[in-house]
Amino acid sequence: MKILVGYKRVVDYNVRIQVKPDGSGVITDGVKLSANPFDEIALEEALRLREKGLAREILLLGIGEASLTAHLRNGLAMGANRAIHVIAPKMPGSLIAARIFHAIIDKEQPDLVLLGKQAIDSDANQTGQMLAALWDRPQATFASNIEIDGNKVRVTREVDAGLETIEVDLPAVITSDLRLNEPRFIKLPDIMKAKSKPIDTIALDNLNVEHDEPLKTRFYAAPPKRSKGIMVKDTAELVSALRQKNLL
């Protein structure tokens, strides 16, 4: 089985996001960038499937500017076999990203596509579902457990009401939720090994993908601040403060 994994670079989850004063974006200069945590979970799951003998090859796909290559090396160091870097001036929106994935799928014919359920920058939670629609294949979003049985996959999904289980036929798109696994740490010898793993680059313009952004972001603003509250000194004061607000 061949697995395609999406591997997006985002502002690290520990960074406190600051909006630029002119509202043109958020500050990313000099800010730590990391793999999208959900994509790391997707990659870890692919690695575990390969370690179980269920997958032969793990292919990473990254979309973005030329400097993304270094980021893809991290995914190769974690254990992916090779990577494709679609070079674009910036990370496109979800619909175009899904079209790019679809174009790569046409060439690579993977049996399974593993993506993060959302990226922690855009928080859109769209690409996997859009890809599944364009590819006309099943989707299993928010996965917390994956069991492969021949041509079928049983997926446990974290939904609002609890844990839902569905069965899908391969090929399929599965998006990872937080508790699918805990990604491994990259070891130094693996970083050395990753240097010789292949990364193919393709310019977005050569992919024959319609990529006019249909959604224009006009303005970025900081969220409204909550007004400063009060501190109480003990339980009795807490109870009376809540009673005053008619909350108890």
Place this chain on the structure above:
Amino acid sequence: MNNILVIAEHAEGQLSTATAHTMSAAAALHTETIDVLVLADQVDAIAAEAATIKHVSRVLTIARPENAHPLAAVLAPQISKVAPSYSHVFFPSTTFGKDLAPRVAALLGAPQISDITSVESARVFKHPIYAGNAIVTVEVAPSQTIVATIRTAAWQPAPGGNKATVKALSLEVNLPTHTRYLGLQSGKSDRPDLQSADKVVSGGRGIGSKENFDLIFKLADNIGAAVGASRAAVDAGYAANDLQVGQTGKIIAPQLYMAIGISGAIQHLTGIKDARTIVAINKDSQAPIFEVADIGLVGDLFKILPELEAALS
């Protein structure tokens, strides 16, 4: 001209409250037509409930046995047949809507806006990104169908009292069999539902164990609250996955939110920023939760919770 299609969410034959919240966002566009689409195996009771929501023009129904469970791969081709006569298609931003809306958007060749919190005009909307640390204003190109999910916590539910007409649709559409529903292990309890409760008591890493988490359940039951948890508490196994509040869990807006033993990571705070009153109890006076709390109490939760218990009984 703008006309909106709202996709109804339901479970066990009942309309979910998320649909009425979504309706408020649709009403903010001041359009003539807002239709609700119900896809189910048994549609009648759900449609009757949807018809009472204010602002609804018509309730459209598609009754098919394949629609018994909300499988996106099965529902999306049906919705995409109905959608082309509408300018906007809205879904609640619940796991149901998040799963389904992008599949519909892609079938329509349309982009999607996730988590609308404000309607500026028929084509301009605001929504949060970066765990709510930035609010972006986006504009959709003319001629594009607008597919969106609505951040339910940011919108009041539309009131009832309406009597909209109900119309059954029959579509010629082939449905895939590559996706099959097997079951739901529900975390359902007699407690109020986390997403719609007026009061929520939430526990974090500071609770220390699954056994200690009973203190949270006890306090919640005492004041008639739903129970929530931070990611740390869920990861540690103190609480079930579906209780997680935050960026990747549930986004809620109760009247009262009590954060107990929760430090307040930004990913958690984004889930509660629309709560009316936030109470924080934590032994660390420097915990970031105190920056957003309306009422803060620094102290040992194992001493404070029994005192609360005693004061309330």
